Amino acid sequence: MANEPANRAAFDIQAGYCIAMDAPITARVCTALADALDRDSETGRRVLDWSGEPVADALALRLVGGLHALHRAGVDPALSAEFSGAETDPSCVSATLKATLVAQDAALLPWLDGPPQTNEAARSAGMMTGILHLAERYGPRFEVLEIGSSAGLNLLIDRYRFDLGGVNVGPSASPVTIHPEWRGAPPPGAPVEIESTRGVDIQPVDVADPVAAARLEAYVWVDAVERQARLATAIAMVREGGVDLVEGDAADWVEAQLAEPQPKGVTRVLMHSVVWQYLPPASRERIRVAMDTAGARATAERRLGWVMMEPNRDLHRHEVRVRGWPGERAMELVALTHAHGAWVEGLSAPYETRDYVMRRGAYEKN
Structure with a gap:
């Protein structure tokens, strides 16, 4: 069942992961998206109406991947200013992302179809x-x-x-x-x-x-x-x-x-x-x-x-x-x-011998 607040929150959660992994630009984009997402584009509607588990589904990284691809293609100087780190003002970043979600709706929508291929x-x-x-x-x-x-x-x-x-x-x-x-x-x-x-x-x-x-x-x-x-x-x-x-x-x-x-x-x-x-x-x-x-x-x-x-x-x-x-x-x-x-x-022995679970707090996903 879709949960718009949880879907928005997934972007803030991902921003926290990015900060922890020394990725401030990507964190800033994720934080801004939590605010910028609206129903003016099919991409925005699909994200806000996401019916899966947005963190486990890496929902934020699906959309960020599409935006990064647009930056790499040089389609919008304002978007590239955000991804280069030149633009850091939160209100400006949010406004640019709002506009990009509408202007590049058709290009961004397919990025939601599957999980990120982060082959590191x-x-x-x-x-x-x-x-x-x-x-x-x-x-x-x-x-x-x-x-x-x-x-x-x-x-x-x-x-x-x-x-x-x-x-x-x-x-x-x-x-x-x-x-x-x-x-x-x-x-x-x-x-x-x-x-x-x-x-x-x-x-x-x-x-x-x-x-x-x-x-x-x-x-x-x-x-x-x-x-x-x-x-x-x-x-x-x-x-x-x-x-x-x-x-x-x-x-x-x-x-x-x-x-x-x-x-x-x-x-x-x-x-x-x-x-x-x-x-x-x-x-x-x-x-x-x-x-x-x-x-x-x-x-x-x-x-x-x-x-x-x-x-x-x-x-x-x-x-x-x-x-x-x-x-x-x-x-x-x-x-x-x-x-x-x-x-x-x-780590050193004796090792923990518990089967893997993704989360140990609010819920566990086996």
Whole structure:
């Protein structure tokens, strides 16, 4: 059921996340949109009448992505003044956004049709941290399965170089080095050999298409200059070397992949980042059941792992959780991380062993 106050509030909530992640321009746009949204455009009406859960649906970032795309296209000097940071007066920002929502209604409306494709290569730092914990437990050899792969940038996890608190992983000659600020305990210094990566997305992004690549770039916040440069390099890597990425339903694909033969001595790992909230509850349950069932079959020669980097919306942080089979160990919280991988905080044992929930305050979304 639509809840206009909650839908407006989602933009203020997103502004808080942006401030916490050092993105003041994007925060200012989100705050202004909470005021600027009205019913003079189809875009405004659709946002205000949104019937889903606006925070979990990333409603604010859908619209901000469209506005950023207009800025990048140079369609309106006043809008570009906001996205460049030249215009900071709240009333001026709000007035410009009101006008843009009407003038660019047809261009903005399609951006509400699906969740943001924020395919951030640096998020792989959190997932590699989880893999290092599994490598310490099970040995170096892995095959990686990823759901919600978007453009497949994190399927390049075997081609990136990582410096994680002084623990180095990956090819030294890689054009992309992921080197987040490291806090807390370092990850295990275990060797990692990723033998294959495969991924699925309900609507994969083909970065060979310039229009699709431009859309991906629009989802990177205008404040994040380093992320924009890293994205460009990662896109070039995908174009040059390709990735094994297919279109499909996450639950269907996981069930099929887990049924495939597994090489001896290899740990098969399911990984995902900022995906769980977008899956229907039935799909999440099917994936849980599929992993538990496959885990029950796991042996010392054919292991199974699960690495997730998903948001804790109450605490403005993301959590890296790891589970492995064989064994009865529960999902363990091994690290905290910035949403876009700017920093990682390694945790020390004993680890929290609670299943992931997106929020722990007003409500919990399993």
